[in-house]
Amino acid sequence: MNTKHTIPSDEDLTAFIDGELTAEEAARIEALITEDEGVAERLEFLARANLPFAQAFAPLLSEAPREKLERMLAAIPEQKSAKSASVPPVATRRRFLGALAASLVAGIAIDRAVIGIGIGRGFSAKDENSEWRAVVAEYISLYTPETLTGPVPGREIQAAQLASLDEKLGLSLSPEAVSLPGIDFKRALLLQYDGKPLAQIAYLDPETGPVALCIVMSDAGPNAPDLENRKGMNVVYWSNATHAFMLIGRIPADRVQELAENVRSRLSA
Structure with a gap:
């Protein structure tokens, strides 16, 4: 053969x-x-x-x-x-x-x-921003509600976890800036994609399971929010002059768009 x-x-x-x-x-x-x-x-x-x-x-x-x-x-x-x-x-x-x-x-x-x-x-890479979203979607698809079980960390712990991301990403994140209404903050991690620091803020929605807000440094330039579906999850993604963002989860499209706009407005304030 x-x-x-x-x-x-x-x-x-x-x-x-x-x-x-x-x-x-x-x-x-x-x-x-x-x-x-x-x-x-x-x-x-x-x-x-x-x-x-x-x-x-x-x-x-x-x-x-x-x-x-x-x-x-x-x-x-x-x-x-x-x-x-x-x-x-x-x-x-x-x-x-x-x-x-x-x-x-x-x-x-x-x-x-x-x-x-x-x-x-x-x-x-033809579309670096598309590629990092694909990698993150593969990663988040492994999460189950059990992955994020446990109590919601207090504000001081949340702030400390977010502060560990700021130095690498050149951001100033606070629990209030990244909060999602009706969805519990669970943890913030500093990961790496293609040699670049990648922030993952994980949440647990009581109805649909894991949700994540991910941020990576990017010089692709500003782009308005857009919607796509990856690995059975809805993704809203956007970028500014220095960073690319994505909010991903198994939540309805209209709701993920509303949540993304909410957090985007606070992060750009």
């Missing part, structure tokens, strides 16, 4: 990124990257998806039923092949995909820090 023009799977592409393929397989994918724009874009997306999942899921992981998960993973048979025989038994992206599938069955999320590996190749 001629596999020269077979579209590679995400597993093949992540193996290519991690240098796990044979020389022949790597050459085939390199040729496809040159010939097929869709393959090149998907490779870039996977290569740039380097958010520190360990930090985001640390509270949940501390309560995870590790023994049960380990038993489930142990029951998954290892598939050996010529190309994998030389790969040491370490946590690779392929092993992560299997672990993530098992963890979702167990009702928890797995540390995805193992996929935060860069790629030393020059691929140009």
